[in-house]
Amino acid sequence: MNFFSVLIRILTIAIAFCILAGFVNSTERQARELNSGTIFTSEGWTIETQSGPGRLTIKHEGLGTILCDVQLNLEADGVLQELKQWNVEISGPRTITSSSRSGETGGPDRLLVRTIQPSSTWIFEPTRDCLRISSTAPGAVLTGQAPVSSARGLARLLDSDGAPVTWQGTGECAGTYGGAYTRIPSFLPRENPECMYFTLGQAGGSVFHSMFDRETNTAIRFTPQTRFSERAVGGEQLEFTMPLPGPGLVRLVPDYYTKVLGVPRYAPLDLSIFDRAPTVWCSWTSYFPDVTEDDIVKNTDWLAKHLAPYGFQYIQIDDGYDRIPGQFGPEGHHWIDHWNKNKFPQGPEWIAGYIKSKGLRPGLWLVPNGYAGAVEDHPDWYLSDKEGGYIRVYNTPALDASHPEVLGFLQELFGTLGGWGFEYYKFDGEFAVPAYAPRVDLTRRHDPTADPLETYQRRLAVIRKAVGPHTFVEGCPSGTPLNGIGHFNSYFNGQDVYNNWQGMFALFSSINANTFLNRMLVFVMPGEGVELGRLMSVEEAARKRSPRVIDNAREREDPMIGIGVTPAQARTLVSVVSLTGVSYPLAGVMPELPPERLQLLQRTMPTMPIAPMDLFSRGTEADWARFRHVRADDLIHHFPEIFDLKVAAKSGTYDVVALPNWRSDPVTKTVSLSRQLGLDAGEKYVAFDFWNQTLLGVVSDRMFVEVEGHDTRVVLVHRLLNRPQLIGTSRHITGAYSIQDLSWDAASITLQGLSEIVPGEDYTLFIHLPPGAPATSTPMASTGGNPIPVRKERKGDLLSVSFKSPESPVTWQVKF
Known part of the structure; x- marks a missing residue:
């Protein structure tokens, strides 16, 4: 091998080494860059x-x-x-x-x-x-x-391998207009189908494996x-x-509500103005079209005095204000044109003003799809069948929303009503009539080429612009799909209730079927109103109520059992409505309500910003044909056996567990804290009975609760702390409404907080004392820097601290 060959070999090896070294350095540098x-x-x-x-x-x-x-x-x-x-x-x-x-x-x-x-x-x-x-x-x-945020939280999603049920509308469209039932398949979950979950704040639990993002569906x-x-x-x-x-x-x-659940439209509910469901008294089921100005005044006075301080809001006048028997024949409703001066002698503007003068907000029922006042002057405003006859909604000629003049009329109508002072509307018969009533001749419309659903959306946009964003609008879709989502504040998508326990099953069914929509797309109105009046025989009710009240119940059940509910049934009604966060409807003759029933309302108002965690329908149960000869006790249904509200608020992180007994015989309910509530296995929890204001004790894995027939026990479950802890208040069933601030100072051994109270009413804090807690305690309270009297009572491990103040809020502390 000559010198040049050796030199070339050495150079080749050197170059290769340099290349390899450079590659290694480059790779290491890249790895460092990636790993950094x-x-x-x-x-x-x-x-x-x-x-x-x-x-x-x-x-x-x-x-x-x-x-x-x-x-x-x-x-x-x-x-x-x-x-x-x-x-x-x-x-x-x-x-x-x-x-x-x-x-x-x-x-x-x-x-x-x-x-x-x-x-x-x-x-x-x-x-x-x-x-x-x-x-x-x-x-x-x-x-x-x-x-997590207000737009994203934990959820249970539809389990297509669960038990099949059907989410459906009422039979009104099919029975009245010749349309079809709206039926959408749904499923009960395989895990914990007996439970229904809700959240107040951002709480979690081991039973949830999914989230939902409201902004993106x-x-x-x-x-x-x-x-x-x-x-x-x-x-x-x-x-x-x-x-x-x-x-x-x-x-x-993606597109969960529309593609998975079958909701026709998706628009997240705007909570910037109405951040929680309303409380509404409706005149319908206690007065029907016989309602008078005097009836409205009496109920308004009572509600303003007894419930307005607790958060009650709206008085809604239902059907009957614009009809004079025999005067207008078959032409139907005229709305503002013919206010019934016999029953409302001082007129609509006066009654709206009176309601407002009492600190409440006036509302009105109407059917904007129909109007009888333009039949002669504007026959081209109306929908017709193939023979040229009127299409009617609520016995009133139906308007053709493809006509620009009809949209102008609706603007004028709601401009007038708003000028009179109305702030809440209940729209009945509210659907795209040409899309769902087969008898409509589409070619006879003003614009025969217009898409019925697009026309409907334009009409709703016109109405919403006319009433403004601060007016609350409730829609009743007559059994059709909920195409008004994005325009309505609430939907009543259920059967009418009537005035006894069995009549309230339509309300329970609506909550069961529709609550997955609540606060997500719309607020859910579960029915015209809960019946809380005392139980009356048919004979007594016939003397004290409108004949329509009795006839309505007789049409729905055979034999008729009477009017009103028991104390246990009343507790179930207010508990279920309040803890699910839906609209809180009342409809009774309120001045007749017994004091103990009034207290049920006061302890469950106002509504709270409660959202569903079960994002699927549990199925629709109210079918009056099936109910007519079947007692509520014998009905097979999918109503929850456990309502679990998970709270994360100033008052703490805990569960409010409602245990209804849908049957008349007493039962003992067993609740698994880990499997059903998703709490940590092996941990200890404090259980407090809200309605009885008693301590059930410390529980770890299971909780056993006896529930009388048709009653509901409400238990607040807090993780046990090794110090005194607040476990409830007398003010609100959730334990969360009144607590504005809460803290524990370990150095001074002091529990302290700030509570919003109803001035002049007793307010009680319930505090659990763990083993080893100091035997003595010193409670103090003040408002505006001025001390107020405080009472305390200890029963075992439960300390009750009570006070009353002419002003709110109240600063309080308990030093141990």
């Missing part, structure tokens, strides 16, 4: 890694952050070991950016995270609407936090093993644990 902060993007998913602290953030376009501060863990013998030493690798044909290489291309289909000690590989594989997560290590567990399904903590961290994040016994999937379900 990788941003992995594929199929709309983004995963940000921080290997130093060992954290991941998982995002999706349109949804933002789904999971954050994600840690990789291995579980052994129930103990989690966090893995912190990471290497990140990218593979696949798509896009990658990093903190130092933003905008480069050539990256990933998968993100791999390799841990060193112990050795494991974690794989994140995104596809459209799905993120697959797996690990090579047994006992793999992800932990971290999930952002997107559901997020996590793995079935995922568990969320009971309470939010700082009110904006829930801690989660996601075991991975095998590959786990995080699935997105």
Whole structure:
């Protein structure tokens, strides 16, 4: 080998070494860049890694952050070991950016995270609407936090493998207009079908494995093993644990309400003006069309005195104000044109003003689809059948909304009503008549080419503009699909109630079927009003009520059992309405209400901003043909056996559990705190009976509660603390309404808070004392810096602290 050959060989080796060294250095530099902060993007998913602290953030376009501060863990013998030493690798044909290489291309289909000690590989594989997560290590567990807000929270989603039920409208469209029933399949969940879940604030629980994002109509399904903590961290994040016994999937379900649940339109309910469901008294079921000005005045006076201080709001005059028997023949309703001066001698503006003078808000029933006042002057305003006859809604010629002059008339109508002072409307017969009434001759419309549903949307937009955003509008769709979503504040999508226990089953059915819509798309109006009057025989009721009240009940049940409800039934009615967050309807002859029934209302008003966590219909149960010869006790239904309201508020994080007994015989209900309520197994909890204002004791795994026939026990369940803790108040069934501030000062051994009270009314705090708590306590209270008298009473481990003040709020403290 000559000199030149050796030199060439040496140079070749040197060059190769330099190239290899450069490649190694480049690879190490790239790894450092990636591991210092990788941003992995594929199929709309983004995963940000921080290997130093060992954290991941998982995002999706349109949804933002789904999971954050994600840690990789291995579980052994129930103990989690966090893995912190990471290497990140990218593979696949798509896009990658990093903190130092933003905008480069050539990256990933998968993100791999390799841990060193112990050795494991974690794989994140995104596809459209799905993120697959797996690990090579047994006992793999992800932990971290999930952002929550008023627009995103935990939910149970439709379980298509559950028991089938049907969500359906009433038979009004089919029976009156020759249309079809609206029937949409739904399912009861396989897990805990007997439970119905709600939330007040951002609370969690191990029974929830999904979230729903209101702004995008997107559901997020996590793995079935995922568990969320009971309470939010700082009110904006829930801690989660996601075991991975095998590959786990995080699935997105876009268009959830429309494509999965069958709702015809999606528009998240605007809560900026009306942030909770209303409280409304309606004249219909106690007066029917016989209602008079005097009836409205008497009920207004009573409601203003007894319930307005507790949050009651609206007086709604129902059908009967514009009809004079025999005067207008078959032409039907004229609304503002012919206000019935025999029954309302001082007129609409006066009665609206009177209601307002009492601190309440006036409302009115009407059917804007119909109007009899333009038949002679504007015959072209109306819908007709193929023979040229009128299409009627509520015995009134139906208007053709494709006619611009009809839209102008509606603007004028609601401008007049608003000028008179009305702030609430109940629209009956409210649907797109040409779309659902087959007898309508579409070719005879003013615009025969107009799409009926688009015309309906334009009409609703005109009405909403006329009444303004501060007017509350309730729609009653006559059994048709809910096409008014986005325009109505509430929907009454159920059968009419009547004035006894069995007549209230239509209200329970409406809550059962429709509450998944409540506060999400609209507020749910469950019925014309709860009946809380004392039980009367048919003979007594015939002497004290309009004949229509008796006749209405006789049409629905055979034999008729009377009018009114028992005390137990009244408790069930107010408990179910209040704890589900739906509109709170009243309809009785209020001045006749006994004091103990009044107290039921005062303890359950105002409505609270409660949202459903079960985002599916439990099915519609009210079928009057089936009810007519069947007692409520014998009806097979899907009403919940447990209503679980999860509270995260100033008053604490706890559950309010309502246990109804739908039958007349007493039962003992067993509640599993972990399986049914999603509370931590092995922990101890304090159970407080709200209605009886008694301590049930400390429970751990199961709770046994006896419930009398048709009654409901309401139990507040708090995690046991090793110090005195507030477990309820006398003011509100949720325990949350009146508490504006609450804190514990360990240094001074003092429980203190700020409460909004009803001036002049007794207010009681219920405090649990754990074993070893000081035997003595000193309560104090003041308002405006002035001390007020305080009373205390101790029964076992329950301390009651009571006071009354002419002003609100009240600052209080209990020093131990």
